[in-house]
Amino acid sequence: MSATTQPVLDLRGITKVYGEGETAVHALAGVDLQVARGDYVAVMGASGSGKSTLMNIVGCLDEPTAGRYLLDGVDVRRRSETALARIRNRKIGFVFQNFNLVARTSALRNVELPLAYRGIGASQRYAQANHALDRVGLGARVSHDPSELSGGQQQRVAIARAIVTDPVLLLADEPTGALDTHSTADVLKLFDELSLSGRTLVVITHEDEVAAHAKRVIRMSDGLIVSDERVTAVDAAPPMTDVAEVA
Amino acid sequence: MSLRESLRFALLGVSANKTRSALTTLGILIGVASVIILLAVGTGSSRAVEESINRLGSNTLTVLPSSTDDSGGSGAGGLADIASLFGGGQTTTVSGTLTRAPELTMDDAAALVDNPQAPDVLGVAPVVSAQSVQATLDGASHTVGTFTGTTPTYLLINNDTISAGRAFTDADYAVHRRVVLLGTTVAEQLTSQAVSDLVGQTIALNGKQFEVVGILGEKGSTGPQDADDRVVAPATAVQDTLTGYGSLSSISVKASSADTVSSAQSQVQQVLDSRRGVTASDRDYSVFNASSILSAATDSSATFTVLLGVVAAISLLVGGIGVMNIMLVTVTERTREIGVRKAIGASRRDIVTQFLLEAVILCMFGGLVGVIVGLAGSQFTIVGVVPVVQAYSVVMAFGVAVATGVFFGLYPANRAAALRPIDALRYE
Ligand SMILES: Nc1ncnc2c1ncn2[C@@H]1O[C@H](COP(=O)(O)OP(=O)(O)OP(=O)(O)O)[C@@H](O)[C@H]1O
Ligand SMILES: [Mg+2]
Numbered sequence: 001m002s003a004t005t006q007p008v009l010d011l012r013g014i015t016k017v018y019g020e021g022e023t024a025v026h027a028l029a030g031v032d033l034q035v036a037r038g039d040y041v042a043v044m045g046a047s048g049s050g051k052s053t054l055m056n057i058v059g060c061l062d063e064p065t066a067g068r069y070l071l072d073g074v075d076v077r078r079r080s081e082t083a084l085a086r087i088r089n090r091k092i093g094f095v096f097q098n099f100n101l102v103a104r105t106s107a108l109r110n111v112e113l114p115l116a117y118r119g120i121g122a123s124q125r126y127a128q129a130n131h132a133l134d135r136v137g138l139g140a141r142v143s144h145d146p147s148e149l150s151g152g153q154q155q156r157v158a159i160a161r162a163i164v165t166d167p168v169l170l171l172a173d174e175p176t177g178a179l180d181t182h183s184t185a186d187v188l189k190l191f192d193e194l195s196l197s198g199r200t201l202v203v204i205t206h207e208d209e210v211a212a213h214a215k216r217v218i219r220m221s222d223g224l225i226v227s228d229e230r231v232t233a234v235d236a237a238p239p240m241t242d243v244a245e246v247a
Numbered sequence: 248m249s250l251r252e253s254l255r256f257a258l259l260g261v262s263a264n265k266t267r268s269a270l271t272t273l274g275i276l277i278g279v280a281s282v283i284i285l286l287a288v289g290t291g292s293s294r295a296v297e298e299s300i301n302r303l304g305s306n307t308l309t310v311l312p313s314s315t316d317d318s319g320g321s322g323a324g325g326l327a328d329i330a331s332l333f334g335g336g337q338t339t340t341v342s343g344t345l346t347r348a349p350e351l352t353m354d355d356a357a358a359l360v361d362n363p364q365a366p367d368v369l370g371v372a373p374v375v376s377a378q379s380v381q382a383t384l385d386g387a388s389h390t391v392g393t394f395t396g397t398t399p400t401y402l403l404i405n406n407d408t409i410s411a412g413r414a415f416t417d418a419d420y421a422v423h424r425r426v427v428l429l430g431t432t433v434a435e436q437l438t439s440q441a442v443s444d445l446v447g448q449t450i451a452l453n454g455k456q457f458e459v460v461g462i463l464g465e466k467g468s469t470g471p472q473d474a475d476d477r478v479v480a481p482a483t484a485v486q487d488t489l490t491g492y493g494s495l496s497s498i499s500v501k502a503s504s505a506d507t508v509s510s511a512q513s514q515v516q517q518v519l520d521s522r523r524g525v526t527a528s529d530r531d532y533s534v535f536n537a538s539s540i541l542s543a544a545t546d547s548s549a550t551f552t553v554l555l556g557v558v559a560a561i562s563l564l565v566g567g568i569g570v571m572n573i574m575l576v577t578v579t580e581r582t583r584e585i586g587v588r589k590a591i592g593a594s595r596r597d598i599v600t601q602f603l604l605e606a607v608i609l610c611m612f613g614g615l616v617g618v619i620v621g622l623a624g625s626q627f628t629i630v631g632v633v634p635v636v637q638a639y640s641v642v643m644a645f646g647v648a649v650a651t652g653v654f655f656g657l658y659p660a661n662r663a664a665a666l667r668p669i670d671a672l673r674y675e
Contacts, residue, residue, distance in 0.1 A: 061590060062669040082594045088668075089592025100587045100672070104263050116252050117592040161591065 006073045008168050008200045009035040009058060014067035016053050016223075027053040028064070029223035035202060037168070039234045040195040042211040043204045045220035051204045054220070055173045058202065059092050060084050072168045089118055093162030095172035099154040101146040107133060107157045108142040114165045132160040136190055152183025159190055163199070170194065172203045176210055188213050188240070195238045213240045248597050257604035260577065271573045272613035275648050278563030279617025280624060282644040285559045287625040287634030289552030294635055296548055299474070300541045306369075306505055307404055308512055310498040310519070312351050313533040350494035351532060353482075355519060359500060364518050367511035370501040372401035375482050377453075377489045382433060382478065384450040389436035391452075392476030396485025397499075402428075404501040407479075411443035412461030415481050419460075423483040426460040427452070430477040434462055452478070455488040505538070512536055560647075566613065567651035574606050574659035585663050586671025598664040606656025607649060614648030 016028040027050045035041055043051050056062040057069065060076055069076055072091055076084070094100075101110050111129040120128075133142050136156040146154055155175060162170055172191075176184040184207075192213055195201055203210065211217050215238055219227040231239050261268045356373035359365055375396040382389050395401070398420055402409075415426045427450070434442035437450060445459045457480065466474035486492050502511035512534050516527075525531055578585070585598060618641055625634040 056669050059590070061672070062667075082596070085589065085592050085594040088590060094590050096672075100583065100590075102584055102587060104259065113588070114591040117248050117588075117594070117597060119248060165592075 005036075007034040007036050007070075008039075008072055009033060009202070010068075010070040010073075011058070012068040014054075014057060014064045014069060016050070016057065016062075017065045026223050028057070030067070031223070031225055033218070033225065035169075035200065036234045037200055038195075038198050040191070040201045040213070040215040040238050041203070042214035042217045043202065043220060044206070044211055044217060045226075047206075049220040050223040051220055052173055053223075055171055055202070055204055058169075059094060059171050060088050085117075089114055090165065091168045093165065093167040093170045095155070095158050095162050095170065095175045097174035097177040099146070099151070099158045099178075101154055101157055101161075103147070104145060106143050106145055107138060107149065107160075110146070110157055111161045111164050114161060118165065128164055129160070132164040133157070135163070136160045137186075150183070152179055152186055155179060155183065155187055156190065159187070163194065168200060170199055170201045172201070174204055174206065176205070176207065184209070192238045192241050196241065213238055215239065248593075248600075250600070253597065253600040253604055256601045257608055260581075260601070260605045261608050264577075267573060268609060271569055271609050272616070274566030274569040275563070275610050275613025275651065276566075276617040276620060278559065278566040278651075279614045279644045279648050280621040281562050282556065282559035282647070283618065283621025283636060283640055284624045284629070284634060285555035286552060286640040287621075287636040288629050288632050289548070289555045290637055290640075291635040292632045293545060293548030293552060295632060296544045297541065300537055300544060306502045306508055307537045308500040308502060308508065308515060309535045309537070310351060310355075310500060310515065311533055311535065312494070312497075313531065351496075351498055352494060355522060356495065356498045358518055358522055359498070359515060362514075362518055365511065365514035367503050367507040367514055368500055369503045370400045370404050372398045372404055372499045373482055373495045374401065374497045374499055375485055375490050375493075376496040377485060380452050380478065380489065382429075382437060382450055382452055384437045384445075384448065387437045389433055391433055391478045392473060393478075394452075394485075394489075395477065395479045396482035396490065397479060398482060400501075401479065401499060404499045408464030409461045410464045412446035412459070414461055415479075420481040420483055423487055424481065425455070425457045425484045425488065427457045427478050427480040428461045428463050429459055430463050430475040430479075431465050432473055432476040433478055452480075453489060457484070500534075508536055508538060559644075563644075563647060563651060566648075567610075567655040570606055570609055570652060571655035571659060573609075574602065574656055575662070577605070578602060578659045578663040581663075582666065582671050582674040585666055586668050586674065589666070589668035590672060595664040599660045602660035602663050603653065603656045606660065607652035610648045610652030610656075614645045617648065618645055 011031055011033040014028055014031040014033075015026065018025040018027055029050075031050075031054060043054065045051050053062070057064050058071075060071065060079075063077070071087065074087070076087060079087070088094075101107075102113065105113075108126070108129050111132050112125045115125040115128060130139070130142060133139055136159050138153060138156055138160065141149065141153065146157070149157065155178075159175075162172075175191075176187055179187065188210060191201060191203065195215070201214075203214065205211055215230070215232045215234065215236065217227075217229045217231065218225055219229075351373075353373055356371055359368055359371040362368070377394040377396065380391045380394040382391055399414060399417055401407075402414055409428070410431075412428075414428065415424070418424075419426050429437070429442075429445065431442060434445055438445055442462050446461060447459065449456050449458050451457075463475070463477070463479065500511065500515055502508040515534050516530075519532060520526060520530065523531065588598065621641070621644065622636060625636045627634075
């Protein structure tokens with residue numbers, strides 16, 4: 001298996017149990033999932049079906065109870081906290097439903113943050129962060145604090161922060177859950193562009209409108225993947241690209 | 248991540264809630280300022296005690312009459328005697344309250360001079376004191392603080408200098424000549440001219456005419472006692488005019504050197520015991536040794552300084568607890584932020600550094616302002632003591648403040664860093 005064909009995500013028999021005995025909750029009951037480089041996957045499912053639990057494990061924020069998980073070919077089980085912090089920093093970009101920007105810190109500083117934790121010098125950080133903000137269309141608002149930005153703008157800052165380190169995987173949990181239709185369209189357009197440029201995306205969502213943009217749609221129920229539907233090929237353009245561009 | 252970056256985050260954190268940071272800082276500020284001021288007061292007061300005792304001369308012994316009426320009297324008598332060392336003239340007042348006033352006489356003093364039994368005694372001076380002596384000259388009038396009648400040897404024993412004119416001589420003493428030496432305070436009260444102009448003039452002391460022959464060198468004032476508010480005259484003339492021929496207030500004795508002070512002390516006791524027919528158990532006088540008083544006073548003022556330091560340290564400790572308290576609140580408030588930082592790659596160490604620095608910045612700022620306030624506060628005279636700031640206390644107070652930040656910041660910072668990112672992100 002060469003480096004280029006190796007999947008970004010490779011999960012085998014992943015389970016997650018919260019609590020013990022009678023009250024134990026099997027949030028994940030054995031998930032097998034491979035995501036190839038360049039894929040754009042939407043994860044759907046009813047509330048409580050285990051989507052966020054899966055995202056936390058994939059994002060190395062939480063550990064599975066059992067199962068094997070390779071991220072970009074690297075086994076991430078039983079790693080030290082510092083090693084996991086490094087993996088999150090280098091390989092994953094997070095986008096959260098509630099943006100999770102650092103308060104009282106300008107858009108630019110927020111985007112610089114992961115680069116700072118990586119130890120990159122000020123001038124390079126500044127250039128890369130500006131570039132990322134340009135990419136999400138916020139080049140003119142770099143010095144604004146999160147409290148001075150609309151929800152849609154905040155989410156775009158969060159996306160800039162997620163992509164600024166050039167991660168192998170962009171993970172988004174309900175990224176449009178707190179946004180209106182217009183901002184949702186902005187974010188989806190950005191995702192399409194990122195996918196077109198070859199980035200790997202996993203997006204958790206409730207909304208069919210969001211799932212319609214993905215190349216592949218996975219449905220979960222009671223901690224299991226119940227359907228896995230391929231819309232377009234991994235190396236093809238995302239399905240709504242044309243529509244998005246027309247709109 | 249670089250320290251500079253952590254520092255920036257920490258500064259941002261501190262400035263995010265200015266009122267709270269300022270109030271937290273206040274605790275440290277008060278702690279540091281009180282450490283500096285209280286230690287300075289402690290040092291200042293021990294300096295004052297030291298200086299007033301040093302003025303007596305380190306080789307000096309003082310013989311004072313003391314009570315024999317009861318065994319407890321030695322303690323109280325001792326205190327009164329020490330008080331009299333500072334305010335010489337009060338001795339007779341104190342003695343007057345005793346049931347059987349023991350007396351020291353001119354003959355007692357004379358017996359100590361050139362006595363083969365007291366080879367370590369270099370000089371002896373009898374002292375008679377007069378109370379509330381009014382000095383007047385051309386309508387200017389002043390009540391003399393300490394009026395001493397003695398022999399010329401007294402000036403030698405007392406390390407006195409003459410700034411103008413001359414000292415009185417043995418001849419003056421022998422012929423009961425009415426001459427006086429004025430302390431600078433007395434001299435300044437009597438004339439608006441230069442004090443040296445008083446030499447040769449005749450002043451009235453309680454109405455008796457005395458010629459001013461010299462001005463005593465300045466001793467400086469330390470503590471509440473003005474050491475220059477005094478007049479010295481031949482004891483013979485003083486007895487003729489002011490006090491009568493009663494007992495002496497004290498006898499000043501100078502030992503030949505600092506090393507022979509204690510042998511001189513026992514020699515003086517031997518001579519006086521046999522003269523007065525007493526033994527160590529029923530001795531009706533006491534011999535004080537300035538250097539032993541000095542070391543006792545230094546010990547007690549050191550204890551005083553330590554006590555002040557402890558009080559100040561407690562206030563610094565309270566300030567430190569305040570910092571810890573606020574840091575714990577900050578960490579709780581910013582749990583989500585900690586989660587986000589961890590999610591995007593902050594290591595445990597990055598988080599510890601950030602919050603620890605925040606605590607240290609608060610304490611450093613408080614310490615810095617505390618040093619300024621402490622130094623400013625030490626410029627004022629506090630309860631009669633001129634504070635003496637010592638460099639070590641400033642460095643120590645600031646250092647302890649910073650250490651307080653580290654110590655009390657460590658627990659909250661570690662608590663922040665120990666948060667699992669998943670729990671921190673989910674925190675509401
Ligand atoms: N920390 C936890 N402790 C105990 N149970 C948990 C915990 N986190 C999640 N669960 C349970 O695990 C199951 C899956 O939760 P998860 O958050 O993954 O659902 P979800 O698919 O993301 O739902 P939603 O669409 O509402 O976000 C739920 O039954 C939930 O109650
Ligand atoms: Mg969820």
